[in-house]
Amino acid sequence: xxxxxxxxxxxxxxxxxxxxxLSSVGIGQFSDTQKVARDSERISDMYNIKLALETFYLDxxxxxxxxxxxxxxxxxxxxxxxxxxxxxxxYLSPMPKDPxxxxxxxxxxxSPSHCSGLTETGKENAIAVSxxxxxxxxxxxxxxxxxxxxxxxxxxxxxxxxxxxx
Numbered sequence: 001x002x003x004x005x006x007x008x009x010x011x012x013x014x015x016x017x018x019x020x021x022l023s024s025v026g027i028g029q030f031s032d033t034q035k036v037a038r039d040s041e042r043i044s045d046m047y048n049i050k051l052a053l054e055t056f057y058l059d060x061x062x063x064x065x066x067x068x069x070x071x072x073x074x075x076x077x078x079x080x081x082x083x084x085x086x087x088x089x090x091y092l093s094p095m096p097k098d099p100x101x102x103x104x105x106x107x108x109x110x111s112p113s114h115c116s117g118l119t120e121t122g123k124e125n126a127i128a129v130s131x132x133x134x135x136x137x138x139x140x141x142x143x144x145x146x147x148x149x150x151x152x153x154x155x156x157x158x159x160x161x162x163x164x165x166x
Contacts, residue, residue, distance in 0.1 A: 036135075037099075070087075074108055076108075084108050107129065128159070
């Protein structure tokens with residue numbers, strides 16, 4: 001009588017079940033890691049925009065605004081529409097785009113009406129930049145109490161820049 005060696009069907013099903021459970025857990029963690037990485041890229045983009053705006057201010061004595069053809073409503077950044085990108089091209093090239101490239105994440109605001117806490121005389125030249133689509137569960141810092149367009153007050157991340165006098 002031959003001794004036939006092999007696995008039973010039950011043993012194979014148990015091994016396949018274990019492998020599928022482990023792979024589903026791994027894929028879930030990988031997806032979360034990708035979200036955190038995209039949010040880190042967004043924060044980095046915000047930092048680069050901030051540096052470009054500060055350089056623009058040093059060169060021009062003001063931030064881009066209505067005198068430069070930017071609407072009081074503000075503009076989205078990364079959609080290749082509007083004056084902000086044309087003005088900032090020499091300071092920031094290429095213009096940052098959202099990692100998932102939906103063209104609706106970054107926002108530039110130059111108007112006191114968007115900054116309810118900045119209605120004091122002279123602060124109307126303050127600007128706010130934000131993004132609103134953080135994917136991870138981190139609590140990102142919000143630096144302003146601004147908000148109308150894109151709900152900057154409730155943006156996942158934003159910063160505000162004041163003219164040098166403030």
